[in-house]
Amino acid sequence: MxxxxxxxxxxxxxxxxxxxxxxxxxxxxxxxxxxxxxxxxxxxxxxxxxxxxxxxxxxxxxxxxxxKATDDGGQGFLTFIRNSGMVAVAATVLTLLVAIPGAYAVARLRFFGRRQVDFLFLAVYLFPSIVIAIPLFVVFTRAGLRGSLFGLVLVYISQTLPVSVYMLKNYFETIPVSLEESAAIDGAGRLGIIRRVSLPLAMPSIMAVALYDFMIAWNEFLFALLFLVDKPNRWTVSLGLSLLADGVEVPKTVLMAGSVVLTLPIVILFFASERLLTEGLTSGAEKG
Amino acid sequence: MTTTAPGPGRSPTRERSAPPRRRQLTLRRRESRAGLALVAPTLLVTIAVIGIPIVWTVVLAFQRVRLATLRKTGLFGEFTMDNIDRVLHTPGFAETLWVTLIYSIGGTVGSIVLGLVAALVVRRPFRGRTLVRASMLLPYVAPVVAVTFVWQVMLDPQLGIVNAWGQRLLGWDAPVPFLTQESTALATVIAFEAWRYFPFAFLFLLARLQAVPGELEEAARVDGATPTQRFRHILLPQLLPVIALLGVLRFIMTFNKFDDVYLLTGGAAGTEVVSVRVYEFLTARTDIGAAAAQAVVLAVVLIVFVLIYLRFFGRRVS
The missing domain is CATH 4.10.280 (MYOD Basic-Helix-Loop-Helix Domain, subunit B)
Structure with missing residues (x-):
């Protein structure tokens, strides 16, 4: 045949x-x-x-x-959900505020040291987080920030910022320069161009990055473990769940219920925005 | 930020009167200023939360610091080689490095191979493709704590479904404690790694596959190339640069991985990777100096491996 x-x-x-x-x-x-x-x-x-x-x-x-709250004999996951949600939202918003102008500058504007800055973000993205964890652990212990959710937000920015800059930069590069030039000819200044032309065009990508940052912060485990372990009312869902498993004889079925509580928000977010995320993650990948 | 950018009221017509060469220079200079102003916050935050910690880790690696004496030590106390020495000569150091290497290579190769197969099968449209594609990303987006728990429960010798079915259908004599015995733990952890991260490779490879021009394959088909020949001679060469890039990215990320191994086995049964060891130094022994030294060794080894890799595949990656 x-x-x-x-x-x-x-x-x-x-x-x-x-x-x-x-x-x-x-x-x-x-x-x-x-x-x-x-x-x-x-x-x-x-x-x-x-x-x-x-x-x-x-x-x-x-x-x-x-x-149920711990006072009522439960494990208090509602508190953990609130903590995780607050930390993840704050980290996402702060990351975007800082990442958007930076990514735009690296993608579009010629300035002194641009190539080096570009390389720095990539190198930092690939650096082991455990290396960053040690001095942060030291600083936070000394400054009394250990056990504070604000401190954790700061740490999460170190996790989300480089990848956000990288993804946004790739997207800004795909916006045709001619669009911005025609806005400039119409008399728009640099900030005007960014606000009226580049940002609206980049909105899908910004949403994808925001979702991605939220997921990173919501799923994060190592830093929560290092910084929050002594303060049970500040635990995030990930941390609370992992420590639940170490505790006295908690049935596996209860652990699985906790896992569902931890996973469900992410899965819902993901399926609601699947197309956005898939394309946002790989924009620029075709260049190989 | 606002001061350096030109006001929106300024119109290009006003600049038309200036000689063309000077105008270009000022535009260029203005662009450069705007660029620096816009990138400054990002750069400052990056340096504050990442740059300084990295440098500080290196400093700590050469100091005698313990959690108990932390409040008394200054940034530039006396320097010592003790930590590095201790890290290199603590029993188990070489073994940890070896385990990390096997784990990283296994996880990287596994995830890329799975990702490639997945990308090839969902390449062409079929009913339900969007749903299948979305499902394939689930392991990657789901929280690590939840997925490690499910794996632990599934592989549990008493109530896990794998052992229940293995004994019932495959005729296993006794339940296999996958995550707690030396002979299977590392392989199981690598399998987990491949399962959790194949979507990452899948996304990149699928994006690249869809960018391959259809005429290329069509022409090969007309010339009588069979499907496997078309894959071998048309698609694979197109994918190689992405595969090489994925190789280095996944290797670096797996090499640094902490959560997965820590949550699955806690580093027991011959699965202690370097980052888990750093964590042990940091918390169980509260020896910050040694933890920092171990972390520095990790980073140096990683950099060496990446350089070797780039030497061989550098042209492809860039």
Whole structure:
């Protein structure tokens, strides 16, 4: 038989199979998380291989335990959600305020040291965060900022700023210069051009970067662990959940409920803005 | 910021009277000033929250600092080589470095291969493609604490689904403690790494694949090239620069990784990577000097590896 036909037909089937496998390995862990979070722990121990929840055993007691305040015998995750939300929003807003003008300058304006600045942001983006963590740990201990959410916001900016500048810069570079020039001919100054031409055009990309920054801050674990561990009322969801696992005999089903609480906001945000994010993340990647 | 930028009221007509050469010079100078003014806040913040900490880590690496004596030590106390010496000669140093290397290479190769396969299968449109593509990004966007927990529970010897099914369907004699025994822990952590980060490679490779001109493949097809030949001779050469770039990016990021290993195994069962070790020095032993020295060693080793890599693949990456 013709090799071309054999390959085309077998690859068509292989492709379907591979897509199915990928769907299983990416979605299954999240499905499993959800299923476990609504099963009572005794049922899980009896039948660990079950994939569906029987109607009789469905429970939301796990969520009640996770979300209730510590005074009411729960784990106080509502407080953690508030902390995480505040920190992530503040870090995102501050990052954008600083990153947008900087990215624009690096992308568009010729100034002394521009290449070096450009390289610096990339190098810093790839630097190990544990290296940055040590002196920040020292400074925060001395300045009494350890255990403060404001301090954590400052640290998160160090995580989000370089990647934001990098992504925004790539986008600003794709905006045709002629658009800005025609605005200049119409009498707009530099700030006017940025406000009326470049920013509106870059809005989708700015939204993508904002979402990305929010996700980084919401998901972050190492710095929360280093700086907040002594202050239980300041814990973020990630930290609270990981310390819950170290605690005295918390059932795995309760841990899974906590995981769902931690993951759900991100997944909702992600599916609501999937197209925006996918394109924002790789804009400029085609240049290879 | 506002002072250096030209006011919006100024119109280009007023400048027309000046000789052309001078006008160009002032425009250029104005642009340069605006550029510096706009980049200054970004630069200052970067230096404050990243630049200074990096330099300070290097300084700390050569000082005798412990958490207890922290309030008394100044920035420029006496310098010593003790920390570096201690880090290099503490038992387990070489092993940690070796584990980090295997973990980084394994994670990098795994995530790129998975990402490449994923990009190839969702390249052409089919029903539900958007949903499939979005699902493939889930491991990457989901919080690390949550996904490590799910893996831990799935692989748990008593109540994990993997062992339950392995025993029932594959006839395993006994449950496998994937994350706690030496023979499987490192491989499991690498598999996790490949699973969590293949979407990163997937995104970049898919974007590049879609930029390959359709005529190229069409021409090869007309010439009688089979699908695998077209991949080997048309697509792969187009993808190689991206793959080389992904190689260096993923290697650096995996080499620095802390959360994943710490949360999955805590560095036990032969999975202690360098950053977990730095964390141990910093918190369990409260030895800041040693932690800083270890971090500096990590950064230096990383830089050396990246330089070697760039030497071999540099032309492709740039």
């Amino acid at each position: 013709d090799r071309d036909v054999v390959e085309t037909v077998s690859l068509r089937w292989l492709r379907r199979l591979v897509i199915a496998v990928f769907l299983v390995i990416t979605v299954f862990p999240f499905y499993y998380m959800l299923v476990l979070s609504v099963r009572p722990i005794e049922r899980l121990l009896l039948d660990p291989g079950a994939l569906v929840v029987g109607f009789g055993e469905l429970t939301v007691a796990t969520y009640a335990e996770v979300l």
